Amino acid sequence: xxxxxxxxxxAISPFDHLGLTDVTxxxxxxxxxxxxxxxxxxxxxxxxxxxxxxxxxQFGDQDDRVRVIVLTxxxxxxxxxxxxxxxxxxxxxxxxxxxEDSETEHRDPGGQVAMAIYNNRKxxxxxxxxxxSGAGLTALQLPFDFRFIWSGSKIxxxxxxxxxxxxxxxxxxxxxxxxxxxxxxxxxxxxVMQPDSPVISNLYYQVLPNRTDVLPAALxxxxxxxxxxxxxxxxxxxxxxxxxGASIEEHHLLDSRAMKxxxxxxDAAEGAxxxxxxxxxxxxxxxxxxxxxxxxxxxxxxxxxxxxSKL
Amino acid sequence: xxxxxxxxxxAISPFDHLGLTDVTxxxxxxxxxxxxxxxxxxxxxxxxxxxxxxxxxQFGDQDDRVRVIVLTxxxxxxxxxxxxxxxxxxxxxxxxxxxEDSETEHRDPGGQVAMAIYNNRKxxxxxxxxxxSGAGLTALQLPFDFRFIWSGSKIxxxxxxxxxxxxxxxxxxxxxxxxxxxxxxxxxxxxVMQPDSPVISNLYYQVLPNRTDVLPAALxxxxxxxxxxxxxxxxxxxxxxxxxGASIEEHHLLDSRAMKxxxxxxDAAEGAxxxxxxxxxxxxxxxxxxxxxxxxxxxxxxxxxxxxSKL
Amino acid sequence: xxxxxxxxxxAISPFDHLGLTDVTxxxxxxxxxxxxxxxxxxxxxxxxxxxxxxxxxQFGDQDDRVRVIVLTxxxxxxxxxxxxxxxxxxxxxxxxxxxEDSETEHRDPGGQVAMAIYNNRKxxxxxxxxxxSGAGLTALQLPFDFRFIWSGSKIxxxxxxxxxxxxxxxxxxxxxxxxxxxxxxxxxxxxVMQPDSPVISNLYYQVLPNRTDVLPAALxxxxxxxxxxxxxxxxxxxxxxxxxGASIEEHHLLDSRAMKxxxxxxDAAEGAxxxxxxxxxxxxxxxxxxxxxxxxxxxxxxxxxxxxSKL
Numbered sequence: 001x002x003x004x005x006x007x008x009x010x011a012i013s014p015f016d017h018l019g020l021t022d023v024t025x026x027x028x029x030x031x032x033x034x035x036x037x038x039x040x041x042x043x044x045x046x047x048x049x050x051x052x053x054x055x056x057x058q059f060g061d062q063d064d065r066v067r068v069i070v071l072t073x074x075x076x077x078x079x080x081x082x083x084x085x086x087x088x089x090x091x092x093x094x095x096x097x098x099x100e101d102s103e104t105e106h107r108d109p110g111g112q113v114a115m116a117i118y119n120n121r122k123x124x125x126x127x128x129x130x131x132x133s134g135a136g137l138t139a140l141q142l143p144f145d146f147r148f149i150w151s152g153s154k155i156x157x158x159x160x161x162x163x164x165x166x167x168x169x170x171x172x173x174x175x176x177x178x179x180x181x182x183x184x185x186x187x188x189x190x191x192v193m194q195p196d197s198p199v200i201s202n203l204y205y206q207v208l209p210n211r212t213d214v215l216p217a218a219l220x221x222x223x224x225x226x227x228x229x230x231x232x233x234x235x236x237x238x239x240x241x242x243x244x245g246a247s248i249e250e251h252h253l254l255d256s257r258a259m260k261x262x263x264x265x266x267d268a269a270e271g272a273x274x275x276x277x278x279x280x281x282x283x284x285x286x287x288x289x290x291x292x293x294x295x296x297x298x299x300x301x302x303x304x305x306x307x308x309s310k311l
Numbered sequence: 312x313x314x315x316x317x318x319x320x321x322a323i324s325p326f327d328h329l330g331l332t333d334v335t336x337x338x339x340x341x342x343x344x345x346x347x348x349x350x351x352x353x354x355x356x357x358x359x360x361x362x363x364x365x366x367x368x369q370f371g372d373q374d375d376r377v378r379v380i381v382l383t384x385x386x387x388x389x390x391x392x393x394x395x396x397x398x399x400x401x402x403x404x405x406x407x408x409x410x411e412d413s414e415t416e417h418r419d420p421g422g423q424v425a426m427a428i429y430n431n432r433k434x435x436x437x438x439x440x441x442x443x444s445g446a447g448l449t450a451l452q453l454p455f456d457f458r459f460i461w462s463g464s465k466i467x468x469x470x471x472x473x474x475x476x477x478x479x480x481x482x483x484x485x486x487x488x489x490x491x492x493x494x495x496x497x498x499x500x501x502x503v504m505q506p507d508s509p510v511i512s513n514l515y516y517q518v519l520p521n522r523t524d525v526l527p528a529a530l531x532x533x534x535x536x537x538x539x540x541x542x543x544x545x546x547x548x549x550x551x552x553x554x555x556g557a558s559i560e561e562h563h564l565l566d567s568r569a570m571k572x573x574x575x576x577x578d579a580a581e582g583a584x585x586x587x588x589x590x591x592x593x594x595x596x597x598x599x600x601x602x603x604x605x606x607x608x609x610x611x612x613x614x615x616x617x618x619x620s621k622l
Numbered sequence: 623x624x625x626x627x628x629x630x631x632x633a634i635s636p637f638d639h640l641g642l643t644d645v646t647x648x649x650x651x652x653x654x655x656x657x658x659x660x661x662x663x664x665x666x667x668x669x670x671x672x673x674x675x676x677x678x679x680q681f682g683d684q685d686d687r688v689r690v691i692v693l694t695x696x697x698x699x700x701x702x703x704x705x706x707x708x709x710x711x712x713x714x715x716x717x718x719x720x721x722e723d724s725e726t727e728h729r730d731p732g733g734q735v736a737m738a739i740y741n742n743r744k745x746x747x748x749x750x751x752x753x754x755s756g757a758g759l760t761a762l763q764l765p766f767d768f769r770f771i772w773s774g775s776k777i778x779x780x781x782x783x784x785x786x787x788x789x790x791x792x793x794x795x796x797x798x799x800x801x802x803x804x805x806x807x808x809x810x811x812x813x814v815m816q817p818d819s820p821v822i823s824n825l826y827y828q829v830l831p832n833r834t835d836v837l838p839a840a841l842x843x844x845x846x847x848x849x850x851x852x853x854x855x856x857x858x859x860x861x862x863x864x865x866x867g868a869s870i871e872e873h874h875l876l877d878s879r880a881m882k883x884x885x886x887x888x889d890a891a892e893g894a895x896x897x898x899x900x901x902x903x904x905x906x907x908x909x910x911x912x913x914x915x916x917x918x919x920x921x922x923x924x925x926x927x928x929x930x931s932k933l
Contacts, residue, residue, distance in 0.1 A: 086583065096579070097571035103605070106571035111563040118559055123810055145806050160548055162586060163541035163578030163594055165569035171551035172562035177803040180552065181488040184456045185516050187548055188434055189532065190540065199516070205807050205821070221811065229812065230785035237782055237809055240793035241802065243558075247865075248740055249923035251794035252733040258787035260719035260728035267785030268718070272708065275784060283785055294725070301560035397894065407890070408882035414916070415875075417882035422874040429870055471859055473897060474852035474889030474905055476880035482862035483873035491863065492799040495767050496827050498859055499745055500843065501851065510827070554869075612871035 014063075018056060022049035025056050030067035030226040031219065032060045036140075039077035044085030045135035047093045050109035053139075057116040057124075064286040067226035069120065070218055071140065072127040075211040080153065083134025084110075096164060105305050110139035110168030115303075118143035118173070118242065121235040121287055123225050127218035128153055129211045139168035142177060145238075146205045148218040149195045161190040178202045230267035230283040232290050243298040254297065261292045325374075329367060333360035336367050341378035341537040342530065343371045347451075350388035355396030356446035358404045361420035364450075368427040368435075375597040378537035380431065381529055382451065383438035386522040391464065394445025395421075407475060416616050421450035421479030426614075429454035429484070429553065432546040432598055434536050438529035439464055440522045450479035453488060456549075457516045459529040460506045472501040489513045541578035541594040543601050554609040565608065572603045636685075640678060644671035647678050652689035652848040653841065654682045658762075661699035666707030667757035669715045672731035675761075679738040679746075686908040689848035691742065692840050693762065694749035697833040702775065705756025706732075718786060727927050732761035732790030737925075740765035740795070740864065743857035743909055745847050749840035750775055751833045761790035764799060767860075768827045770840040771817045783812040800824045852889035852905040854912050865920040876919065883914045 015025045024035045034056050036043040053071075060069040073080045084095045092098065097106040117124050117139075126141055128149040137155050141147055149155075159166040166187055174183040178200070185199045193200050195207045205221075208214045236258045245251030262268055267285040274281035326336045335346045345367050347354040364382075371380040384391045395406045403409065408417040428435050428450075437452055439460040448466050452458055460466075470477045477498055485494040489511070496510045504511050506518045516532075519525045547569045556562030573579055578596040585592035637647045646657045656678050658665040675693075682691040695702045706717045714720065719728040739746050739761075748763055750771040759777050763769055771777075781788040788809055796805040800822070807821045815822050817829045827843075830836045858880045867873030884890055889907040896903035 086586070089583070096574035097567075099575075101571060103568055103571050103603070106567045108563065108567040108570050111567060115559055115563060145810050147803075160536075160540040160544045161582065161592065163544050163573060163576060163580075163582035163592070163596070165544065165566055165573045166548050166551060167566055167570055169559050169562045169566060171548065171566060172555045172559055175487070175552060175555065176797070177801055179488055179490050179513065179801050181458075181514055183552060187552060188456050188540075188545065189536065198513075202801065202820075203803055225782075225811065229782040229810075233782045233785050233787065234810065237788050237793065240788060241797060241805060241809060244794045244797065247920075247923055248737055248791050248794055249925050251791045252730065252737060252925055253923075255787055255789055255791060255793060256719075256728045256730040256733060257725055259730050259789055260723060260725050262785060262787045263718035264721075265785060269785075271783065271785035272711070275708070281783065281785070285785070292725070298558075301558055301564075303560050303563055397897070400894070407885035408878075410886075412882060414879055414882050414914070417878045419874065419878040419881055422878060426870055426874060471847075471851040471855045472893065472903065474855050474884060474887060474891075474893035474903070474907070476855065476877055476884045477859050477862060478877055478881055480870050480873045480877060482859065482877060483866045483870055486798070486863060486866065490799055490801050490824065492769075492825055494863060498863060499767050499851075499856065500847065509824075609869075612869055612875075614871050614874055 015056065015059070018052070018059060020052045020056060022046055023052045023056060027065065029223070030065060031222045032056070032066045032069045034069065034071045036071075036073040036081060039074045041085060042079040042082035043073050043077055043136070044082055044088070045095070045110065045139065046085045046088050047095060047109055050113050053113045054116040057120055060122055061120045064231075064288050066122055067229070067231060068123045068125060068222040070125045070127060070215070070222050071144070072215045072218070073130060075129040075214065077130055079136070080128050080130035080132045081136025081140050082131065083136050107303065107305070108167050110135045113139040114143040114168045114173070121238065122231070123222070123229070123234060125218045125222055127215040129214040131155070134158060135168055138166070138170035141203070142168070142170055142173040146218070146221060147203055148206045148208065148214050149204050150211045150214050151195055151207045151209050152211070153195055154192050155195065155200065156190065156192040157186055158190045160188060228280060230271065230281075230285065231287055232265055232267055232285045233262055235287060235291065236262060236295065239296055239298070257294065261294065265290060326367065326370070329363070329370060331363045331367060333357055334363045334367060338376065340534070341376060342533045343367070343377045343380045345380065345382045347382075347384040347392060350385045352396060353390040353393035354384050354388055354447070355393055355399070356406070356421065356450065357396045357399050358406060358420055361424050364424045365427045368431055371433055372431045375542075375599050377433055378540070378542060379434045379436060379533040381436045381438060381526070381533050382455070383526045383529070384441060386440040386525065388441055390447070391439050391441035391443045392447030392451050393442065394447050394469075418614065418616070419478050421446045424450040425454040425479045425484070432549060433542070434533070434540070434545060436529045436533055438526040440525040442466070445469060446479055449477070449481035452514070453479070453481055453484040457529070457532060458514055459517045459519065459525050460515050461522045461525050462506055462518045462520050463522070464506055465503050466506065466511065467501065467503040468497055469501045471499060539591060541582065541592075541596065542598055543576055543578055543596045544573055546598055546602065547573060547606065550607055550609070568605065572605065576601060637678065637681070640674070640681060642674045642678060644668055645674045645678060649687065651845070652687060653844045654678070654688045654691045656691065656693045658693075658695040658703060661696045663707060664701040664704035665695050665699055665758070666704055666710070667717070667732065667761065668707045668710050669717060669731055672735050675735045676738045679742055682744055683742045686853075686910050688744055689851070689853060690745045690747060690844040692747045692749060692837070692844050693766070694837045694840070695752060697751040697836065699752055701758070702750050702752035702754045703758025703762050704753065705758050705780075729925065729927070730789050732757045735761040736765040736790045736795070743860060744853070745844070745851070745856060747840045747844055749837040751836040753777070756780060757790055760788070760792035763825070764790070764792055764795040768840070768843060769825055770828045770830065770836050771826050772833045772836050773817055773829045773831050774833070775817055776814050777817065777822065778812065778814040779808055780812050782810060850902060852893065852903075852907065853909055854887055854889055854907045855884055857909055857913065858884060858917065861918055861920070879916065883916065887912060
């Protein structure tokens, strides 16, 4: 059973240089499977977990072998992720801001993870096979392209009940994903919900009845996409969806240009041929070699603090 | 029965200086309950009602005793709000623009109300216990954080059938709240709907079978939030949701800063302590004393007309 | 039966100068009915079809007799629209970009159609009475105000499986219409769906059990709107929805001005009178004569290529 083995397999060779401890990673065909590795701590979101996740998602973004990245946890763990590790916070970690940081110096680790996932040029899928609170519902769910979840998961964004800020760019993402009416209800009630609640259900691509069903269902989609999709087409599509023009006219200029670029690529030729021959495509283009210099066309704000050595 | 008494109680002492006539107000614990007071006129939206609503919501925004504001009507009234008072319009009120105003001078009273509610730093809840048309569905519903409604309510935005403009910033809010597909259907059909219509249902947090159930259900949520939530956390959360960064990176800078500020506050300390001790929190911070000078961080457009003495 | 006759009626007099071949058009009362006319080619989206659609929607936009535009296909055709005509692409059409065009010179024909529909000042309705793929789901569905569909329609956006870009401004429109969570699922899965799939169902105003039911249902709404709605009110409402202010304050200035303008118009006077007299309105104002010079108030980007003679 896949979901058991992922939880116990140590990090294997291609990831050794990443120094992962709080997550594990393995590459199965073109699918990079990342598993939270702090089951005994309820998979609490730690500073090291955030560093590991940024590293492993950046690896997946840059390595041409990876077409889809799937995040999950051990389905036997007490939780998918119980939120920020409060013991670590009590010991003075940077999770909610270090004492010595100035107001503008703090960089939320959950937000760093969210950006590494949301900006990823590969397809990202999360398989939420347990309860999820705080960062477990923000950083570890919202920035993904697809969310699979166990129907019994208890999920909550408890920020207003803790006197802290909603983190991990959740106030940016949630409204875009499901609209501001639902986003406000989730954020301001701080309520514990289940995935079938109408307030949150639009977030999920598929809801599974058993914890052990979630990763296998996610992997079926992952394999389907990795086998049938063009990496260059995916990366342009994500760029267009996440960075639309300011008007329909400006967007028309963007997607016309993307079409012209991709339409001249090897993947489009192979896609048309496979379509005509009614067979599966075998897309040759890679992000390393085949992206146009125009990509990315949007301005990326540098989030590093000018006077800080951090991040 | 609460909903009856709210309708007949005259404005009490803390609100005397507000000169309310077309709404009444009372403060129950931390909950400011505002009731439309024109039942015999179908709670028609009058110029004075708009002034009263702006005043009472601004009072709620600024008074530290208020944590949640609930708007409702007498459940025995013929309507929750039948829209703009057409008799008053016929008498020349400013509701649809005074004759003597220039094109740029008019300030829609419904929009003034919508801004006072949407920009409120406290949680706002509306309990729609009757039919609602025009401003009764725009100004008096869309800008709220939570909407409760009676399942039998007939609701409509009849603007295209009256030859006028959709008002009260409804074209801004509706699309953000439930997406443009649904917003277009509501606005351009001008149809009379009920809350379970798939076109509009996403707008509502809870739908109640009886008119007299609506306010009590809203008050349960209001008490839960007022007892368990931090005022500073709520105000930052609303700011982040309503004023997101232009990109995920810019938003990361905003919510990192909000986290650093709130994480150093008394409410975060109390929130963590209460969480560890598994008890209800008792948040000490207030908006009057505890907001950082950084708040609000967004630019607020001055909507007053340069050559007009109005608003 | 209306839907049969529309498919076989040749273009009649008011449209002769448009030179339509790949669509037909007829005017019934105030409703312009446009029918795709390439049934034998699965209504494949051709370059000429895009030209015809732009022309006929611009005609509908500008002719005061037209209040609503309905697009449909022959319900007996093998498909509503099977997407871009791949045979034409193979022959070197501009559909995916001509070889001789530079990267910035291509103008996606699907996007040209999408803009002509989305920017239309009249109400637009599509009656999707068959399967729809690619441009059949993007250009020919997303930019409309209302979408009616046959429950058995198989619909898909297969772009990532063809190695090309999502076109027709679909990445702009889909996210606005149904939110980014659903948009990502539709675009990145490339899956074949049916209209009742929760991933896409929010897109549709009405789902009909039989192919022959779709156009009649759309025409009922079309007649209702054309009989009861003000053209000037519709055009301002669409402008406000598609071009909101950058903040609620800026939007308040926009809809206040729109209200002042429309409130002084003949349609508002007639609307109020009809409302008081409980009769149907008979709106006299037309876009040709009654639009304020302020309309349109938004900046429109010129999408023509500076060095190209195209479009």
